[in-house]
Structure formats: C-alpha cells, structure tokens
Amino acid sequence: MKFNRPTVDVGKAQDLLLQHLTPLEAEIVPLLESFGRTLAEDVHATHPVPHFVKSGMDGYAVRAVDIQGATPETPALLKVNEVIPCGSLPTKPIGPGEAARIMTGAMLPEGADTVVMFEMTEERQEAGGDEGFEKKESLKYAVVFKEVPLGRNVSQIGEEMAAGELLLERGRTIQAGEAALLATFGFSEVPVVRRPRVAIFTTGSELLAVDAPLQPGKIRNSNRYMLTSLVQSASAQVVSLQTVPDDIEQARALVCDWMNRVDVVLTSGGVSVGDFDIMADLLDNWDGQVLFQKIEMRPGSVTSAAARGNAFLCALSGNPGACFVGFELFVRPVLHGLQARRQVLPTAFTAVLRGDYPKANIYARYLRGQTLLHEGKVYVEPVGKDQSSVTVSIKDSDCLIVIPPGGGVRDGEMVTALRLPSQPYA
C-alpha cells in the first residue's frame, strides 16, 4: 500500500477534506477577547447610525436661510441660544435669526438644518442694541462670514447605516473595523465559533528536543514550532505537543485517543515509503475514512489525511518545506472551514513570474515565493532554495507560486499564486 497509492490532485484533496467537515459550535466571548476570532452570526444594525441628527463640525447650528448671502463684507449676525456639548441635548429650538454653538457629534437643535464651522465665524459679546433682544451678560452673537449650503456639516439619521442593514456576515474574522461596529451596536459579548483544538505530533527518531545538544545523524525538532505558529495564525488552539512512539500499536493508541479529544490531529513525518514511516503504516490499517494518501503535487506528494467521526488526521511530510506547503494547502483550509470562515481555501491571484523556472514537472509544483507590487503590476518571484527539505526560505515567502505540470515557465509569463496569510508582506 505504501507504494502505488492512488493519487488525487490538490483541488480534489481539498474537496475531500471540506466535504467531510462540519463547522464547530458557537460560543460567547467578551468583545475584548474576540479579536482574531470568527463571527458566528450575522450582525445587523439594531438602530440607524447616526440615531439622531448630528453636527459633523465644531461650529454654529443655524438655519441655512438665515446665512444666505453672508460674506466677510456682509456677514450674518445670529443670536446664540445656547452651547450644546457633545453628549448633551439641545434645550431650545432655533428660530429665525438664532443659532446654537454646537460641538462635533452633538445633537442638532430643532429648527437648525446646517452647521457653519467656527473658522468661518466670529463671536461677539454684544447686541446691536436695536435688534430687540433682551440684553444680559451671557448674551452672545455669532457673526457668520460665509454662506454655506443647506445641510452642510450635518449628518442625517441613518446616513451611515440604516436600521436593519446587514453589517457583518458570519464567518468574518473580527479585526479593528469589526470590533468598532460590534461596540457601536452594544455587543459587549460576541458569538464566535469555537477555536479548533489541535494536537501536534511529530514522528522520527532523528528528532532532538530544541534544547538538546546536536548529535551526529540527528536534528532538532523544528516542525513542532513551525506548526504551532501556523496553527495559532489560523486562530486555532494547540492543546498537545507530543512525539509519536516508534511502535505501531503505541502510535495507533496515541493517535486514536487524541482523535476523540481534539478536532484535528496534525502530524509531521512518517508518511513516505521508508521502512519506519509509521504514519503510512497506521493509515494502511485505519479504523475510519482515509481521505487521500498521495497528491499530484510537489513538494509533499505523500501528504495524507484521514477522518474518524468529526475529527481529522492530517499527516504532513516531515520535510520542513513540504510540511509548510501541506499546512497551507490542506490544514489551514480545514481550520478555517471548522470556524466557518468566509475564505476557506488560499486566495489565488495571477501575477507575472520573475525569473525562469525551466524545470519540467510531472506534478504541479508549489514554489515558495515573494510578491512584489511595482508600478501597478504584481510580480511573484521564487525565494531561492526550494527543495522540500529546505527551511531557510520559508521565512521569506508570502505566497506559493503554482507551476503547472509540464515544461516549466519563463520569466514574464503569467502564473497563479496563492497568498499565505501566515506570512503577511513586510
């Protein structure tokens, strides 16, 4: 079974995973703890925004008709009724020849329809004497030097958001803009999808602990840390980090036990055709569904996946480069899908290839690449050493360049690339 496994292409492998997937249940968390989580319900505006007629400036609330034709030479003089700080309610309506001093965000008094910003006005502590207004210490006047059109600097009810409007769709990741909207509508607690629980198991008797001294023939376990970082970047939770025992029955017991306790068991190594490839052996006698054991791709053709109940076993290559690519193509979609995210598969875009990739491929190749935006064009460029065993180029990649099966691609040709959300530009 290790040799001559049936192959599927990348799209089919992703389909097999997603078809098996049931989104996780919702839970309620405080707004301050919801950042990075996935919204579990649609959020509609429960009231219009603004919910009252509002000044957009610090200035005077006026009737536009009263300042028509005002110029520095022929200003309009208005009696100031009151001062309306933001958050306070106006107490007096604005009649002809009247104004209210009003702050940004404050409610417009009845009768006012327009706000003139302070910079176009002057305040006077006096009455003309013959306007017939009652004279007292506190009486103030606004001199307006410029006509502004009706409605200027005023936000009408519902101008930004109408009551009932769909604001946030379920499946959105909660970031700054979402957080502001949730707060606006009073969500001190937010329904989010539970984080997937993930166990990360590494296989291979060549692996040393990160704090162990180097030994001939052995290497330190780097996939454990790379995978933990990747799982966390998908808003999932790592609940166990362990080493798979060399003994097949012990390995089976460990994996099966954790399949009952987590949503995803993620392994690295042991999937190939070697004599000690324990994950391959384990999948050859799997008590559940084997989804795939060989994919028409490089690197990581031996990437495998299985399911039992609602839990997934994602068995990645132990080669760091192949492990990384396998995570982004298959594991992240599972973790996003479990969270019912809107974007489950990696986002594809077309770009101009920089540099030749002459190598012929039987299978599609997913090259670690870097995106360059330059003068309105988008380029992708391989980041250098790209063998499946290579770790050093992972840090520099923000996309995977897809080289289709066949005779290679030349500099300047269009290629498809997949964005890597774990590795934002810069």
Next chain:
Amino acid sequence: MKFNRPTVDVGKAQDLLLQHLTPLEAEIVPLLESFGRTLAEDVHATHPVPHFVKSGMDGYAVRAVDIQGATPETPALLKVNEVIPCGSLPTKPIGPGEAARIMTGAMLPEGADTVVMFEMTEERQEAGGDEGFEKKESLKYAVVFKEVPLGRNVSQIGEEMAAGELLLERGRTIQAGEAALLATFGFSEVPVVRRPRVAIFTTGSELLAVDAPLQPGKIRNSNRYMLTSLVQSASAQVVSLQTVPDDIEQARALVCDWMNRVDVVLTSGGVSVGDFDIMADLLDNWDGQVLFQKIEMRPGSVTSAAARGNAFLCALSGNPGACFVGFELFVRPVLHGLQARRQVLPTAFTAVLRGDYPKANIYARYLRGQTLLHEGKVYVEPVGKDQSSVTVSIKDSDCLIVIPPGGGVRDGEMVTALRLPSQPYA
C-alpha cells in the same frame, strides 16, 4: 492656540515621532511564546545545515560508479550491508558492489555518494551463488534498474546553510519560518524586544459603555475596542482602558501619571477646536515636548502628539475613520519603532486607481481602500463611505489610498497606497 496651529506634513510628523524614539530593551521568552514578537538580536547559523551528509530519499545509498549503465534489462545487483533508519548512524562503509538501505534524512555511510530511490529498485532475498559473498538468511540484495548521476538525492554538509551565515536579522517578526530556524539552532528561549505598554484613554461625555442602552445624543464607545484591536495587532500590550475626566486638571493628572507608567498614552477625541476639547487644552500647556498639533492631511488633521521622557502621547481624533487613519500613519510606526522592527512606516506601493476621485483637496487625503490583484495588475479602489465620522468602511479596507493635494485623481491613474497590516486581505 487651538486655532491657527502650525501645520506639518505627514512625513514630517512621522519624522518627529521617530526622531524622539528609543527602542525598548530586550527580554528572553520561551520559543513557544515568541510568535508575533520582534527578534532583538541577529541570529547566525551556529552549525552548518545539514551538519552531516544526508539522504534526501528513502532508497539505497550506493557508489554511483556501481550503477552506471543500469537499465531494466541490465540492472545492477548490489549487496545490502545494513539498514540505516533516520537518526541512526551507519555502522559499515560501502565498498564496491555494496549498498545500504537508507531512509530520508539518515546519514550516508562512508564510501556512498549517491542515493537511488526505492521506486527504481527491487529487493532480493538471494545471492547469485557465485559472487563469493557469504550466504545467510539475512543476506539481501538490491537490484537497481536505473543509473542515476553522482550525488543525486544526497545533501552535502552546509548545502542549505553555512556555519556562521546570518539567518535572521534583528527586527524581524517571529512567524512560522523564523520559528523553524530558531528551533533548528537550539533557541528554546529567544531574545525579543519588550512589548510596548499602551494606555488607551477615550474622551467625550457623549460616550456610553458598550453594554449601556442607547440614549438620545449619545453613542457607544467604539474607539476603545478598535484601538485595542489595532494595538494588539502591532504586538503591543494594552495595560489600561480608561475615560478621561472632563475636568482639565484631573485629565492632566491622569495623563501625566500614565506617561510615567507606559510607553504610549493613546487617546481618542478632544483634539479639535471645540469648547470641550480637553486634549487640545492639555497640549496647550504641556510639560514636555509637543511634537505636532496639526497635520496637512484629511481625515484627522488635528491628530496631535507629544512626548515626555521616553513616553509618547498620541492624541487621535475621536471620529472613528480619522482615528483609524491616525493610528496607522502615526501610532503603528511608534509601536513598530519601539520594537526596533525592520519595517516601521507603512509599506507604500503604486497601484492603478479604480473609479474617479474628483474631489479637490487642500491637504493630502488618505482614503480607505481595497487592493485587487487581477491579471498581473494591482488596483486600489475606495471602499465607499469615507467621511472621517464613518465606521462602517474600516472593516473593508486593506490599504490607504493617498490622494495628493490638488484637483483629484481619475480612474486608471497611478496612485500611491499604503498597506494596512492590521487588515490582511481576505
């Protein structure tokens, strides 16, 4: 002072902040807790990678000369000395006509120079009888059906990384690829720059708590949550969330107290020319350096900043849109700079504008926009409602489109845009 403040442009304002800035000290954290943090020291390879000659495949370690000319019709027959699992050391050198069964990642035995993958071989439990080898139960032979070139499937010492090579520069954010390298070189603990400590203070008597019922003339405090999310996205730590009192002396006492306790006091609101704009009043009598109080930009021209000792006061507009833009242009650079990040200012790129922006501007305008990669081109498009008061479009923006001062920009023209790391695509 509130009116007629001296203005600076955006670049100058950023310079004033960065000139005042001293990067924070380093601290040591466990590797598993270092993700998202900023590396405080350069990391060099302390040994070559690989540090031993290694098989890149599951197969047979051979001498290339012994399989020269092998074909399915004229295979080479090699005596198998031993099996070398990954992590074990070879015990026997490979002499003429000999091979070792070897697993991916295992150390090559002395004498071997090439690995033939299993798929091109067959194993036989027999000797020809006349080769003169000792006959016993365990004796096995490898039949090789294909010649492969010298060195194929073998990684030489230092092939991926040379000893002493600079691998990670200080100032890098630790993500999956960095984590893998740190683990490879035994960093169970990592020197990272301390997280900036930030106090977020909101001003405005119109602000309701997020769980309070709506009232006429009042709105819920959304900036607090938006800013907390943004600060966290810059790997900084929010240590206090408070409301600034309306009384100027109380406000001053609060801000000054926290300037001694945190790296950045971040406020929203109260910076404009209104009667109750307490941050503006506070900065008019500031016991320290006022860096700027007016910027030639829209939205958020009243964005202000001051310093005292090593601490910053960043006073953003209370309008959500202006608050968001002010954070990305001025506060994130401060938080990145304090962490000695390689990328401090927002990354600029040129893109094709989609849609007209005919509005004339005295000041440069920073429009919330969306990046579209299509057929090798990069487009940016405003995300809709863009007034400084508007919250609803923040969630949809992944860049700020820079509209220079002047007569507007037409569809299809090139513009500069700034990437927003808080809002990754998709």
